[in-house]
Amino acid sequence: MELRPAFLQAGDFNVISVDYGPLARSPCYVQASMNVRTVGKCIARALEQLFAARPGTASPANTHVIGFSLGAHVAGAVGTYTKLPWITGLDPALPLFDDYTSSASSRLDSSDAQFVDVIHTNAGIKGKVLPVGHVDFYCNSGTYQPGCNGSKFIFPLNASTIQ
Template identity: 40%
Template structure:
């Protein structure tokens, strides 16, 4: 998201009131009163997705379609990074260019694909949320048509885009009996997706790729609260992030930090996360002798599992170096 988040809250609250007129706002868990996503109202079409592809030879990028991708500039067996924005956003979002630049530093011979699904993802929230499923299927068809080596495909989805990523993974497996190499969810969206009836088949889940890692930075506001990956990170406890103003001044800052932390991690091993029972235990240094440390972000050990915590600086560089 990169538009006014007060609009986000207004739409959600009005929507819920119209639906039932009986839910009670819970100030601690802002949107827990919302019903689950109704996927029957999805109205996305295949042409609603734009694929802007960058390679070492085409730095300015090229727009492809499912029909043109098989004869395109893509190299099918190199790392392919597919980035997916959230609600009310598009390919001009603040984090696409920085993540592309960092990936080309790390992997000069790679593919970076900007997904722009703004036509289907900038409608009333309940419709955009429902559109995450067909959009995921359309992107899966593009990946299959491009004959990309699935083990080399890494999808990074933010907020509502994280659930799009989950549906890509589900569709890929349904159509090929193989899984994507990796999905990273940067603060997956919580509203509607963490309703009690939203089981793993209706959102991003740890089974959607060979490796699924999740960054939680805005729990209790726009971010998903519970662990849903193979490894789940809760920087600074997972809610209000250091250096961000109070929610009434900027209610998107902590949500957006998930992308900034991940981008910094691409060419750095400085973020060290520790497994622990809770944030409180982590702060007290009571994680036990069996606690484990991992490198956070792009360079994580794919064998790592569980819930991990770390502390950041207020401003970049965010990684704390002891």
């Protein structure tokens, strides 16, 4: 199930979905990873404009930013540019975001929001292994997931190419 319809079914939420998948597909992943902070800054500015335009209904206090793979690091960048209460990272991407080749300011970490929770399901393959949030959950040890054909996850680098 996709997140947006699930949220809309679960309650009275406003859901903003940012899809820059075409810019993140191979062979553009390297460039997409270099643009994480820029994309995060643009999203943060858009949120700030929304908060200013709708002060009674939209505010940072009731904003939850969720990002998958490369989007988890974008979510962290959003938190760098605007203060957020909650970020959820779903399988934060590992390629080009490891602790040795990237700075903390360019990847999701616990300083990006008041509360950062992270769910790891393919750690060490394409996802980060080390904990990066206030709370990190490692489903089935965070690596191989029963029922998932591992061969489909070797080359795709974003959700739009995973079947």
